[in-house]
Amino acid sequence: MAKKPNFLLKFAHNHDSSTLMTAEIRLYQRPQWIFFDLDDTLWDFASHSLESLAFIYENFPEPAQRFSTFEEFRDTYHSHNSLLWQLHAAGKISSEFLRSERWRATLFPEAEPTSPPKACATIDSAYLEFLAKHPGTLKGAGKLLRSLSHDYMLGVLSNGFSATQYAKVYNSGLWKRLTRIITSEEIGIQKPNPEIYRYAVAATGAAGTPTMVGDNPDTDIIGALRAGWKAIWLNPLKKVFPYSDSVLLSEGINPELFLGSAECLDEVEKIIRSQ
16 A cells, blocks of 8 residues: 555544545645744744753853853843844855854854854754753644644744754644744745745645744745735734835735734634634
8 A cells, every 4th residue: 555645644643534534635625834933933932042041051161251140141142143143044144153153252252253162062052952852832832733733734934953943843742733844954045035935835835825924024924925925923022013014015015915913822823714
């Protein structure tokens, strides 16, 4: 007997044998795809990153040697890391440079960026390994994916480092409801470049107009809209969407593709199912 393709096994996983025929019918009808950003959209990056930085401060001598408090170390790291991720998203620096430079700039500012101390690689590996072990997701993530997986194909589209993102998905149990994970590191294209969204369509055979759900309007949302996708902004802080209808129209984007913002994941499902 020929082995069933993974996407059919996915439906079989989510339904008992009595409803497998329904699953096959849905497969024939090519259900819509919904892609999620991972960090701070499904997986609780903010909390786990803080815990991982505390682990580094407590277990490596360099942070305490340079900073008198953990808070000073944390804030300095965040300042450098945030800027480097912006450059990375713009395609101006490699992931390898980002991973070493954030520690060099924080802990060894006297060293040249082109010659970071070996401790940078050691600390970065320890940080990422500790980070990826955390299982915690944002409130409602598991419930949301479980509910949507009955009617949609679900994937992750992330700018994060591949090995770390896969480990997060596995350790958190999110993999049980996801059909495909795509990372920018794997294909060499960063969000918000529309090409990563077009790649996702080609790689999955997504029918119709996919929907992107993410917490970052400048990478997750505007990138998806530029690619002709629908998009939902996870916006727990209730910020104002930075791209007005007139700005979207000036870029040739139909404002109706932006489905709105949601304060929590429960609201995300309501928006999706109202379409």
